[in-house]
Amino acid sequence: MNYEGYKKTGISEKVYNFGEIILKDLEERFKEIDEIAEYNQLKVISAMQKNRLSANHFMATTGYGYNDEGRDNLERIYKDTFHTEAALVRPQITCGTHALAVALGANVRPGDEILSPVGKPYDTLEEVIGIRDSIGSLKEWGVSYRQVDLINNADFDYEGIKNAINEKTKLVTIQRSKGYQTRETLSVKKIGELIKFVKEIKPDVICMVDNCYGEFVEKIEPSDVGADMIVGSLIKNPGGGLAPIGGYICGRQDCIDQCAYRLSAPGLGQEVGANLGIIQSMYQGFFLAPTVVAGAVKGAIFAANIYEKLGFKVVPDGKVTRHDIIQAVELGSAERMIAFCEGIQSAAPVDSYVTPVPWAMPGYDDDVIMAAGAFIQGSSIELSADGPVKEPYAVYFQGGLTWNHAKLGILMSLQKLYEKGLVDEDKMN
Numbered sequence: 241m242n243y244e245g246y247k248k249t250g251i252s253e254k255v256y257n258f259g260e261i262i263l264k265d266l267e268e269r270f271k272e273i274d275e276i277a278e279y280n281q282l283k284v285i286s287a288m289q290k291n292r293l294s295a296n297h298f299m300a301t302t303g304y305g306y307n308d309e310g311r312d313n314l315e316r317i318y319k320d321t322f323h324t325e326a327a328l329v330r331p332q333i334t335c336g337t338h339a340l341a342v343a344l345g346a347n348v349r350p351g352d353e354i355l356s357p358v359g360k361p362y363d364t365l366e367e368v369i370g371i372r373d374s375i376g377s378l379k380e381w382g383v384s385y386r387q388v389d390l391i392n393n394a395d396f397d398y399e400g401i402k403n404a405i406n407e408k409t410k411l412v413t414i415q416r417s418k419g420y421q422t423r424e425t426l427s428v429k430k431i432g433e434l435i436k437f438v439k440e441i442k443p444d445v446i447c448m449v450d451n452c453y454g455e456f457v458e459k460i461e462p463s464d465v466g467a468d469m470i471v472g473s474l475i476k477n478p479g480g481g482l483a484p485i486g487g488y489i490c491g492r493q494d495c496i497d498q499c500a501y502r503l504s505a506p507g508l509g510q511e512v513g514a515n516l517g518i519i520q521s522m523y524q525g526f527f528l529a530p531t532v533v534a535g536a537v538k539g540a541i542f543a544a545n546i547y548e549k550l551g552f553k554v555v556p557d558g559k560v561t562r563h564d565i566i567q568a569v570e571l572g573s574a575e576r577m578i579a580f581c582e583g584i585q586s587a588a589p590v591d592s593y594v595t596p597v598p599w600a601m602p603g604y605d606d607d608v609i610m611a612a613g614a615f616i617q618g619s620s621i622e623l624s625a626d627g628p629v630k631e632p633y634a635v636y637f638q639g640g641l642t643w644n645h646a647k648l649g650i651l652m653s654l655q656k657l658y659e660k661g662l663v664d665e666d667k668m669n
């Protein structure tokens with residue numbers, strides 16, 4: 241049908257046709273994803289209308305940023321969209337790790353304990369918490385940490401969690417997305433069940449959800465099922481590909497107050513922090529986020545079904561309902577990982593001529609390979625692939641500002657594997 245256009249990109253007819261066969265079976269699922277996007281779009285628009293968003297809110301502020309209405313209204317819109325009492329959404333939050341470090345650090349005191357009932361947290365949080373010794377970690381400040389692993393990488397160890405909660409437990413951190421692990425991503429419903437269980441044992445414990453990569457994938461967010469704080473990065477889902485920097489923390493007023501005083505300074509809190517003229521892209525990105533996320537979810541499902549058919553282990557599998565935008569594909573060799581990433585890179589609108597190579601990235605334990613050709617540097621709501629170069633050689637694939645670009649990237653990843661003889665051709669019929 242459309243092969244004519246793909247011909248110029250270097251995608252072979254064999255790869256293209258294989259993609260079309262896979263897509264035929266995905267029509268129903270894509271319709272469901274569009275319906276979720278529609279629902280979430282209405283949530284965002286309603287919040288913008290309720291807060292009477294207007295052109296005045298797009299004005300740049302500099303210096304201290306006192307009375308920055310644009311900044312304050314964006315925070316109201318976030319809090320109304322995610323149904324929380326308060327929100328902190330700012331360019332001064334530099335990334336997801338920073339947002340999480342603020343949310344954690346602000347809400348504990350020396351002698352308190354943090355519990356992760358869902359196994360090991362995201363790599364960069366190991367240093368924040370002090371699981372790996374690091375300068376300035378919470379461990380250095382006398383905050384201890386406990387972890388209860390999932391059973392079979394999937395189910396909560398309720399008995400273990402019950403035993404782990406003690407008089408010191410102040411905050412429970414729950415990571416929605418699997419990150420660089422091959423466990424399942426938690427559904428919002430499942431997160432709700434976990435929070436309920438924890439609160440029954442200790443009602444005053446703060447439940448924080450690392451919501452990175454999860455925003456707008458479902459119709460509800462963890463804040464709808466009892467989370468006291470949800471935390472994420474604006475160069476992922478809620479930035480919609482337009483926010484050039486930033487993070488958010490939405491939740492209970494008292495928790496957010498703590499975060500604000502930690503982020504700026506005691507006594508200053510949310511009153512300072514100029515928007516530096518990027519506030520319009522933060523609004524506009526949030527407005528686009530539900531549809532951008534839908535495109536990314538379609539890409540993840542397409543990739544899962546392609547690589548599953550080719551005999552690779554994919555997490556999640558091609559059939560299951562999605563709770564984040566990440567797709568892991570276990571490629572089984574460094575060679576295949578590199579070819580996959582080369583494909584993603586060469587399909588990018590930016591830096592398509594660059595060849596990705598593994599490197600020792602700060603905050604990560606192993607060499608990491610990353611493919612991304614993004615308008616916003618490091619943005620992973622844009623089509624990107626990355627992963628630590630170690631067993632099982634899993635590449636984590638995510639993003640795509642448009643479904644059409646995600647499709648091209650996935651076909652191109654396969655094209656590279658196909659050209660190098662790294663896939664079983666017989667499975668492509």
Ligand SMILES: *Cc1c(COP(=O)(O)O)cnc(C)c1O
Pocket residue numbers: 335336337338340362364415416417418419450452453473
């Ligand atoms: C990306 C991510 C983070 C860290 O966000 P950065 O913006 O990379 O610092 C934390 N947790 C999860 C689950 C993530 O996916």
